[in-house]
Amino acid sequence: MIAMPWVYxxxxxxxxxxxxxxxxxxxxxxxxxxxxxxxxxxxTGICQCVASISDLGAETFAAADHMGQETSLRVTGVARAxxxxxxxxxxxxxxxxxxxxxxxxxxxPKEHGxxxxxxxxxxWVRSARQHAILRIRSExxxxxxxxxxxxxxxxxDAPVLTPISCEGTTNLFQLDxxxxxxxxxxxxxxxxxEAGALAFGKVYTFGPTFRAEKSKxxxxxxxxxxxxxxxxxxxxxxxMRLAEDFVAFIVGRVLERRAADLQxxxxxxxxxxxxxxxxxxxxxxxxxxERLKAKGMTVNWGDDFGGDEETALSEEFDRPVMVHRYxxxxxxxYMKQDPARPDVALCVDMLxxxxxxxxxxxxxxxxxxxxxxxxxxxxxxPLAPFEWYLDLRxxxxxxxxxxxxxxxxxxxxxxxxxxxxxxxxFPRMMERLEP
Amino acid sequence: MIAMPWVYxxxxxxxxxxxxxxxxxxxxxxxxxxxxxxxxxxxTGICQCVASISDLGAETFAAADHMGQETSLRVTGVARAxxxxxxxxxxxxxxxxxxxxxxxxxxxPKEHGxxxxxxxxxxWVRSARQHAILRIRSExxxxxxxxxxxxxxxxxDAPVLTPISCEGTTNLFQLDxxxxxxxxxxxxxxxxxEAGALAFGKVYTFGPTFRAEKSKxxxxxxxxxxxxxxxxxxxxxxxMRLAEDFVAFIVGRVLERRAADLQxxxxxxxxxxxxxxxxxxxxxxxxxxERLKAKGMTVNWGDDFGGDEETALSEEFDRPVMVHRYxxxxxxxYMKQDPARPDVALCVDMLxxxxxxxxxxxxxxxxxxxxxxxxxxxxxxPLAPFEWYLDLRxxxxxxxxxxxxxxxxxxxxxxxxxxxxxxxxFPRMMERLEP
Numbered sequence: 001m002i003a004m005p006w007v008y009x010x011x012x013x014x015x016x017x018x019x020x021x022x023x024x025x026x027x028x029x030x031x032x033x034x035x036x037x038x039x040x041x042x043x044t045g046i047c048q049c050v051a052s053i054s055d056l057g058a059e060t061f062a063a064a065d066h067m068g069q070e071t072s073l074r075v076t077g078v079a080r081a082x083x084x085x086x087x088x089x090x091x092x093x094x095x096x097x098x099x100x101x102x103x104x105x106x107x108x109p110k111e112h113g114x115x116x117x118x119x120x121x122x123x124w125v126r127s128a129r130q131h132a133i134l135r136i137r138s139e140x141x142x143x144x145x146x147x148x149x150x151x152x153x154x155x156x157d158a159p160v161l162t163p164i165s166c167e168g169t170t171n172l173f174q175l176d177x178x179x180x181x182x183x184x185x186x187x188x189x190x191x192x193x194e195a196g197a198l199a200f201g202k203v204y205t206f207g208p209t210f211r212a213e214k215s216k217x218x219x220x221x222x223x224x225x226x227x228x229x230x231x232x233x234x235x236x237x238x239x240m241r242l243a244e245d246f247v248a249f250i251v252g253r254v255l256e257r258r259a260a261d262l263q264x265x266x267x268x269x270x271x272x273x274x275x276x277x278x279x280x281x282x283x284x285x286x287x288x289x290e291r292l293k294a295k296g297m298t299v300n301w302g303d304d305f306g307g308d309e310e311t312a313l314s315e316e317f318d319r320p321v322m323v324h325r326y327x328x329x330x331x332x333x334y335m336k337q338d339p340a341r342p343d344v345a346l347c348v349d350m351l352x353x354x355x356x357x358x359x360x361x362x363x364x365x366x367x368x369x370x371x372x373x374x375x376x377x378x379x380x381x382p383l384a385p386f387e388w389y390l391d392l393r394x395x396x397x398x399x400x401x402x403x404x405x406x407x408x409x410x411x412x413x414x415x416x417x418x419x420x421x422x423x424x425x426f427p428r429m430m431e432r433l434e435p
Numbered sequence: 436m437i438a439m440p441w442v443y444x445x446x447x448x449x450x451x452x453x454x455x456x457x458x459x460x461x462x463x464x465x466x467x468x469x470x471x472x473x474x475x476x477x478x479t480g481i482c483q484c485v486a487s488i489s490d491l492g493a494e495t496f497a498a499a500d501h502m503g504q505e506t507s508l509r510v511t512g513v514a515r516a517x518x519x520x521x522x523x524x525x526x527x528x529x530x531x532x533x534x535x536x537x538x539x540x541x542x543x544p545k546e547h548g549x550x551x552x553x554x555x556x557x558x559w560v561r562s563a564r565q566h567a568i569l570r571i572r573s574e575x576x577x578x579x580x581x582x583x584x585x586x587x588x589x590x591x592d593a594p595v596l597t598p599i600s601c602e603g604t605t606n607l608f609q610l611d612x613x614x615x616x617x618x619x620x621x622x623x624x625x626x627x628x629e630a631g632a633l634a635f636g637k638v639y640t641f642g643p644t645f646r647a648e649k650s651k652x653x654x655x656x657x658x659x660x661x662x663x664x665x666x667x668x669x670x671x672x673x674x675m676r677l678a679e680d681f682v683a684f685i686v687g688r689v690l691e692r693r694a695a696d697l698q699x700x701x702x703x704x705x706x707x708x709x710x711x712x713x714x715x716x717x718x719x720x721x722x723x724x725e726r727l728k729a730k731g732m733t734v735n736w737g738d739d740f741g742g743d744e745e746t747a748l749s750e751e752f753d754r755p756v757m758v759h760r761y762x763x764x765x766x767x768x769y770m771k772q773d774p775a776r777p778d779v780a781l782c783v784d785m786l787x788x789x790x791x792x793x794x795x796x797x798x799x800x801x802x803x804x805x806x807x808x809x810x811x812x813x814x815x816x817p818l819a820p821f822e823w824y825l826d827l828r829x830x831x832x833x834x835x836x837x838x839x840x841x842x843x844x845x846x847x848x849x850x851x852x853x854x855x856x857x858x859x860x861f862p863r864m865m866e867r868l869e870p
Contacts, residue, residue, distance in 0.1 A: 006668070008636065010587065023668040024636075025831045043636025043667065044587060072831035100802075102830040122630040122823045123830060131634065138590040145580050152445065152479060155573040159861040160595070160620075160643050161608075161658050163868045173596075175610035175620075178647065183868055185595075185610075192861055195557040199566065201443065201459075201478025207643060208595050212613070223596050232478065233441070233458040367535075388557045388870030395537040395558060396460045396507035426594045426627055433598045433618055435823030 004076045009045035012089040015079045022047060022091065025126075026071040026102075029064075036064050038093075039086070040075060041126075048085045049075055051093035060096055070102035070126070114421075121426055122435050132261035133422055136254055137411045141206075143253040144227045144405075147246055148204045153229060156196035156203035158189025160210075164385035171213045173222075185210035188404060191334070191389050193230035194365060197400050198392055204229040216430055218419040219307065219357050221408060223428040230402030236346040236364045239401035240322050243350055243360050244280040246405070247320055252276040254414055267416045271354065275319040285326045285344065288313055304330040311355035320359065324348040333375040336364040348403070356413035362403020369393035439511045444480035447524040450514045457482060457526065460561075461506045461537075464499075471499050473528075474521070475510060476561075483520045484510055486528035495531050505537035505561070556861055557870050567696035568857055571689055572846045576641075578688040579662045579840075582681055583639045588664060591631035591638035593624025595645075599820035608647045608657075620645035623839060626769070626824050628665035629800060632835050633827055639664040651865055653854040654742065654792050656843060658863040665837030671781040671799045674836035675757050678785055678795050679715040681840070682755055687711040689849055702851045706789065710754040720761045720779065723748055739765040746790035755794065759783040768810040771799040783838070791848035797838020804828035 004021040012020075024042030031037070038049040053061040055077075067073070077091040106120050107127060117124045124130055148155070161183045177183040189205035196203035206227045213220060229242065251272055254262070262269055283291070288309075292299045295312055299305075304326070305313075314321060325344040328337050335345035347363030366372040372393055376386050383390075411423040421427040426435065439456040447455075459477030466472070473484040488496040490512075502508070512526040541555050542562060552559045559565055583590070596610075596618045612618040624640035631638035641662045648655060664677065686707055689697070697704055718726070723744075727734045730747055734740075739761070740748070749756060760779040763772050770780035782798030801807045807828055811821050818825075846858040856862040861870065 008587065023833070025633075025833075043589075043632075043634060070831040072833045099834075100828075100832040105830050106826075120823075120826075122826055125630060125634040134591070134635075135589060137592075141590050141592075142580065142584055145577065149577055152443065154478075154570060155576050156569070156860050157572075157576075157643075157660060159658060159863055161645075161863050161868060173610050173612075173618075175608050177608075177868055178649070178865055181868070183608075195560060196860065197478075198460075199478060199560040200569075208592070210596075214613070223594060225592060385869075388555075391541075391555070391557055393535075395540050396505040397535040398458070398460075398507045399534075425591050425631065428594055428596050430613055433596060433612055433616070434820075 009040075009042050009047045009087065009089075012045075012047060012079050012087070012091075013081075016081050016089070017078065019076060019078050019094065020091075021074060021076045022049070023074050023099075024072070026067050026069060026073060028069070029067070031065060036061070038064065038075075040073065040091075045087050047087060048082075048090040049077065049093050049096075050090060051096065055093050056096055063098065064096055067098065068102045069105040069108070070123075072099040072102070073097060074099060118421070118427070118432060119435070125425060128264055130422065132258075132264040133411065133415050133417060134425060135261050136258050136415055137407065137423055139254050139258050140250055140407060140411050140414065141225075143250040144206065144246075144407075146253075147249045148229060151202070153202045153204050154196070154200040156193060156200065156205055157207060158186065158192035158205040158228075160186050160207065162186050164382075171211045173210050173212045187211060188226065189228050190230065190402065190404065193228050193402060194389070194392055194400060197230040197232045197402065198396070198398065201233075202229070202231045214430060217307065218421075219409065221420060221424065221427055221429060224420075224424065225407040226404045227407065228402060228404040230400060232398050232400045234364070234401040235399055236324065236348065236401060239362055239364065239403060240282060240324065240348055243322065243348065243362065243403050243405075244278045244320075247280075247350065247360070247410075248276050248278050250410065251414065262415075265415050265417075267414075271318075271416075272414065275353070280320050280322055280350070281317050282322045282324060283313075284324055288323050291316065302327050302329060305349075307355075307357055310351050310357045314351040314353050314355060314357075317353060320350050320352050322348050322350050324363075331363075333379040333381065334365050334372070336366045337371075346401075350403075352409070352413040354413070354416070357409060359409045359413060360403050360405045362401065364399065364401040367393060367397045367399055369397065444475075444477050444482045444522065444524075447480075447482060447514050447522070447526075448516075451516050451524070452513065454511060454513050454529065455526075456509060456511045457484070458509050458534075459507070461502050461504060461508060463504070464502070466500060471496070473499065473510075475508065475526075480522050482522060483517075483525040484512065484528050484531075485525060486531065490528050491531055498533065499531055502533065503537045504540040504543070505558075507534035507537070508532060509534060553856070553862070553867060554870070560860060563699055565857065567693075567699040568846065568850050568852060569860060570696050571693050571850055572842065572858055574689050574693050575685055575842060575846050575849065576660075578685040579641065579681075579842075581688075582684045583664060586637070588637045588639050589631070589635040591628060591635065591640055592642060593621065593627035593640040593663075595621050595643065597621050599817075606646045606648045608645050622646060623661065624663050625665065625837065625839065628663050628837060629824070629827055629835060632665040632667045632837065633831070633833065636668075637664070637666045649865060652742065653856075654844065656855060656859065656862055656864060659855075659859065660842040661839045662842065663837060663839040665835060667833050667835045669799070669836040670834055671759065671783065671836060674797055674799065674838060675717060675759065675783055678757065678783065678797065678838050678840075679713045679755075682715075682785065682795070682845075683711050683713050685845065686849065697850075700850050700852075702849075706753075706851075707849065710788070715755050715757055715785070716752050717757045717759060718748075719759055723758050726751065737762050737764060740784075742790075742792055745786050745792045749786040749788050749790060749792075752788060755785050755787050757783050757785050759798075766798075768814040768816065769800050769807070771801045772806075781836075785838075787844070787848040789848070789851070792844060794844045794848060795838050795840045797836065799834065799836040802828060802832045802834055804832065
């Protein structure tokens with residue numbers, strides 16, 4: 001047999017009329033007795049392969065009839081355009097070689113429970129729906145990089161192993177560091193990003209972050225990915241403009257490049273299109289409280305918002321809404337108080353539409369040495385581990401602001417997925433550390 | 436004062452003749468008595484600002500004379516091209532506002548010890564040399580993304596928290612997972628990437644990885660970043676071609692975009708230019724042993740290579756060299772044995788020139804169920820935690836290969852930096868967890 005060029009299904013359109021080789025797995029098949037219609041997937045797409053007994057010979061043709069789902073195979077044939085075929089192209093087979101069989105594949109078209117599917121995550125990621133979600137996740141991450149790269153931000157990786165928490169030690173994973181001391185897994189790269197911003201002007205971190213929270217909601221993972229820009233000389237208004245530009249860019253990118261995946265998920269893209277342009281609405285926390293009260297919800301000034309309040313607020317808008325200036329008492333020590341009104345912080349949360357909750361949290365950071373020092377003490381945190389952070393206010397402090405965006409929540413909203421556990425290849429939750 | 440447009444120094448060339456505002460920090464200054472020459476840095480570059488007493492007024496002019504290094508300031512003035520100025524542009528000042536003073540900045544032009552500098556890493560990252568290294572790191576990471584993005588790879592984030600190690604538990608950080616069980620910090624995303632490759636055809640992971648190794652060499656960090664591609668239907672030859680294309684792409688990108696940073700580091704770029712084109716030399720482990728013996732080194736077939744052997748081998752080539760087919764006994768259980776010669780594995784290490792050591796390790800993975808199962812047992816590893824991984828061989832196994840590249844070692848080689856601790860914003864080593 002002469003070696004054919006190996007091509008990916010996503011590139012088939014460039015090879016119409018040519019004899020090519022596909023390497024993949026059997027996704028589905030049907031047979032008319034004289035002709036097999038094999039749906040072959042290779043990770044980049046699905047291609048219908050049409051085979052007759054005269055093309056394959058009796059032995060191979062018979063073997064093809066007994067291949068189980070996910071059998072790996074190599075096929076050669078001529079690519080042709082066919083509007084009826086899924087993907088628009090099909091292959092008229094000339095040869096078929098089984099690479100490795102698959103019998104009794106554990107994930108069948110029947111309904112499986114989520115726990116079963118998560119137990120088989122290594123195989124579940126091959127299914128059409130998971131494929132679409134994880135391709136969109138990859139696009140979201142790629143869009144994040146491109147947005148910051150185009151704007152001259154330096155990628156400034158923050159450490160995962162840290163000596164202290166930036167928001168208290170309650171929800172921290174801790175580990176033994178060479179039998180000498182404790183280390184903690186980071187909850188946020190922000191403090192380090194601040195050092196980066198004062199060195200490079202504009203930076204972002206992008207990596208896994210960890211919360212040992214004992215919560216089992218659809219919005220929580222113990223390990224999730226965050227992207228966190230930080231910019232010197234930015235105030236809260238600059239920060240909100242950056243945040244809306246960022247989210248609109250990502251949504252626009254996914255709409256443009258992953259339309260087929262959104263369609264596979266049956267996502268109503270009209271719900272996303274509004275979010276691809278700016279500005280986004282901005283309301284103050286004060287106004288949010290009034291709106292919630294007007295809806296009959298029991299909420300008092302000073303309360304932090306939970307999932308119910310976020311959902312109620314987001315329902316009022318067709319695109320993400322930015323809620324700014326929460327009560328200082330709700331927020332972390334590093335948030336800058338509004339000089340005009342010290343009971344509120346110069347912070348912002350962005351809430352995704354349709355009840356997908358907070359996708360961004362951020363704001364302006366306290367840049368005055370004495371004020372920050374006093375706030376650390378007021379939060380009952382030790383000073384020593386924050387001396388390096390205080391240095392950023394000792395030597396040429398400047399106003400600065402930033403935010404963090406959770407990749408899984410962002411992906412979940414874009415995909416219209418209820419539980420974010422499907423938005424990461426191998427989710428980690430309180431009761432799940434496997435596979 | 437009318438608000439001027441705030442511009443970054445790297446964009447000054449687009450504003451010649453215009454009045455603009457810079458926001459930054461004082462990097463250096465000298466004065467002729469009647470004129471101050473202020474070097475202002477804003478993270479994107481350094482701009483010389485020229486101020487006279489008549490421009491600033493007596494009071495500001497006098498204050499400017501007493502500003503310490505790293506004082507933060509905002510200046511306005513007219514941008515003009517000046518070939519003598521560092522960066523090619525300077526600003527004729529019209530106003531200067533001190534944002535926040537900096538007195539007795541801890542890092543001065545005098546020589547500091549490395550421990551002192553690492554203790555002040557939050558400030559050290561502002562210095563010219565660290566700036567250049569970390570900008571090149573950022574470019575390396577961006578090039579990694581672009582390379583895989585252009586080739587249709589899906590980013591497939593692997594978990595950091597894992598239930599088991601893929602290379603034994605000796606060098607693992609372990610932590611308590613909700614009081615229920617132990618979890619470990621990942622040493623490599625590879626096993627998960629394999630599941631991704633069989634689902635998406637071609638994927639890569641990119642994230643922090645951890646080794647609790649008690650080694651204090653210049654090539655080791657306890658936390659370092661790895662990028663790991665994995666491709667279905669790839670064999671060792673395909674893998675080596677991908678590896679050399681990848682490294683050549685990154686080197687070419689840095690040469691093209693970060694020439695000024697390489698110059699700031701006084702890097703001899705002629706040493707890099709050869710590495711921007713392929714092919715790279717390939718030698719077998721057998722041949723490597725012969726070469727080392729010919730150099731008079733004491734090394735026997737079956738030994739793994741350490742830093743000395745890697746340096747000796749790399750000295751013979753002007754670009755990275757790929758050493759393939761190491762003894763099976765040196766390598767992890769998942770490496771596929773060469774069917775033609777079971778005493779060697781279908782693996783490859785890429786050694787950077789000039790003694791920068793191994794930058795890539797990878798190869799073809801064992802794809803036969805029975806063989807893999809027996810190797811897990813032969814390595815005294817428990818089967819249960821690997822059942823999910825064995826599933827990849829149970830259901831439509833295919834040949835596949837991949838590799839991992841360490842970002843800090845790659846950056847170190849490109850920058851010509853002796854110790855990789857300078858190649859990450861906040862290095863973590865056996866005795867360093869701070870700042």
